[in-house]
Amino acid sequence: xxxxxxxxxxxxxxxxxxxxxxxxxxxxxxxxxxxxxxxxxxxxxxxxxxxxxxxxxxxxxxxxxxxxxxxxxxxxxxxxxxxxxxxxxxxxxxxxxxxxxxxxxxxxxxxxxxxxxxxxxxxxxxxxxxxxxxxxxxxxxxxxxxxxxxxxxxxxxxxxxxxxxxxxxxxxxxxxxxxxxxxxxxxxxxxxxxxxxxxxxx
Numbered sequence: 001x002x003x004x005x006x007x008x009x010x011x012x013x014x015x016x017x018x019x020x021x022x023x024x025x026x027x028x029x030x031x032x033x034x035x036x037x038x039x040x041x042x043x044x045x046x047x048x049x050x051x052x053x054x055x056x057x058x059x060x061x062x063x064x065x066x067x068x069x070x071x072x073x074x075x076x077x078x079x080x081x082x083x084x085x086x087x088x089x090x091x092x093x094x095x096x097x098x099x100x101x102x103x104x105x106x107x108x109x110x111x112x113x114x115x116x117x118x119x120x121x122x123x124x125x126x127x128x129x130x131x132x133x134x135x136x137x138x139x140x141x142x143x144x145x146x147x148x149x150x151x152x153x154x155x156x157x158x159x160x161x162x163x164x165x166x167x168x169x170x171x172x173x174x175x176x177x178x179x180x181x182x183x184x185x186x187x188x189x190x191x192x193x194x195x196x197x198x199x200x201x202x
Contacts, residue, residue, distance in 0.1 A: 006033035085113035
């Protein structure tokens with residue numbers, strides 16, 4: 001199947017589930033033809049994920065490197081990055097930029113996907129994702145018990161840290177440009193914002 005034919009097929013599938021007024025599910029997602037595009041399912045709606053820009057990718061790489069180095073010295077967790085399907089439910093399938101799963105919960109890492117809520121999720125903002133990262137995705141992460149959630153703004157160089165308190169992710173800290181931010185779920189892991197926002201291209 002050519003790429004254009006596959007994309008037309010996806011549009012037909014989307015039109016069918018919308019016409020039927022039913023939620024898009026993980027099983028529908030698995031049946032999509034491969035076009036090279038990335039998708040998420042948020043509350044039963046299929047959302048195309050835009051390709052990240054270079055600033056996004058540098059920040060993502062810096063953060064993952066910092067976390068990975070910590071886990072090499074202190075093997076308490078596993079870090080993964082997009083694209084990686086995280087199946088929270090049949091109608092909520094996400095691809096966080098970075099996700100951390102503590103070793104004691106490693107059983108949720110399956111061959112094809114992560115089946116359940118990571119302990120810590122990091123989303124790096126882009127113009128296309130901002131409305132979801134602050135709104136619907138945050139609500140979904142709350143609902144499924146993600147313990148720690150970071151939102152990172154590459155251009156403005158700030159990080160917001162949310163911690164699950166009861167049933168809500170509450171803002172715990174906001175740092176801009178400098179300072180060190182300690183993870184809530186990975187004890188001893190501190191992130192230096194200067195290292196996160198080091199683009200190496202000045």
